[in-house]
Amino acid sequence: MFAGHLPRRAAVTAALALSSLLIVTGCSGGSSSGGAGTPSRTGGGGAPAEGSAEVVRTVAGKLDSPWGVAPLPDGDLLVGSRNTGRITRVAAKDGRQTPLGTVPGVAAAGEGGLLGLALSPGYASDHLLYAYFTTDSDNRVARLLVDEKRPEGQRLGAPDTVLRGIPKGQIHNGGRIAFGPDGMLYAGTGEAGQRDPAQDKGSLGGKILRMTPDGRPAPGNPFPDSLVYSYGHRNVQGLAWDADKRLWASEFGQDTWDELNLIEPGRNYGWPVAEGKAHRAGLTDPVEQWRPADASPSGLAYVAGSLWMAGLRGERLWRIPLRGAEPAAAPKAFLKGNYGRLRTVVPTGDGGLWLTTSNTDGRGRPSADDDRLLRLKVT
Secondary structure (H helix, E strand, O other), X not given: OOOOOOOOOOOHHXXXXXHOOOEOOOOOOOOOOOOOOOOOOOOOOOOOOOOOEEEEEEEEOOOOOEEEEEEOOOOOEEEEEOOOOEEEEEOOOOOOEEEEEEOOOOOOOOOOOEEEEEEOOOHHHHOXXXXXXXXXXXXXXXXXXXXXXXXXXXXXXXXXXXXXXXXXXXXXXXXXEEEOOOOOEEEEOEOOOXXXXXXXXXXXOOEEEEEOOOOOEOXXXXXXXXXXXXXXXXXEEEEEEOOOOOEEEEEOOOXXXXXXXEEOOOOEOOOOOOOOOOOOOOOOOOOEEEOHHHOOEEEEEEEOOEEEEEEOOOOOEEEEEEEOOEEOOOOEEEOOOOOOOEEEEEEOOOOEEEEEEOOOOOOOOOOOOOOOEEEEEXX
């Protein structure tokens, strides 16, 4: 499913110039439904059909397999290394990297390791960081106390596991976690390459889970005494809420369609019964879909009236402008091939985006500066 890395511009100035172009990419084997080649949808009440994304600067370089990114209240960021389990504080102003420590028990292999990070909603007072990671036996979610007063490299407390037993595999470990507007913790999981867990509501694999900060089933979940919020997923690595608090998720397909889904509680999103838009009773179709060569999506963020989706194999950043719960126009691609594989995209808090590359993950072709944390201006 993974293609070779496209050549990238060495000079940042050249990359900046190219990133301002709107690159509409066609899909091999036909155009995707709602993707490139689809007539634009227009209308008021949402994001403008035209927009832009440009890299303002490279904040930090030479990061090792960055995956999870958690913006701190003071504007700096915590960045996790999938392969080493280390968490580093990166200064937004000058890119200075300060090691916090290493999460014990991380077993990095294949697509597993230290994956998503999320700050507690009360981080300013409780200093709790949540981490999703792979161990020798499973994927799990734990919280760790961050103590900035301790020496560098020793600032992480021992993990307090709030959820264990998420299926693990060489592939499809999911890994994105985020606190929603309701204060609950959401986790996107994968089916660990086994397919069947996605349709089994008794399994934590191939799901979006919704839990309290202590890891218990959240009040109002669709199935009694269950963490399961939605099911029928293959590998969810992107979660984002729009201005009206609707939950969206990006998901890897197999050979045919990658997906952007509008998530509603209790819905079945099809895998492995269907991939992409199937129009089958009982299954919820994606809002948009892409050929895997153009996407293979990981991170997802909502900024400036649009969803922004980072592509690994596609090596591009997709913009999906919204008008309510519908796309306002066809998706547009930016940064195609300029920075290689793109993993995580996070709002900056002032209308921009943080974006990480993923070229040192064993599937990319890293340059001397990789991996990088980029600062983007978007409209």
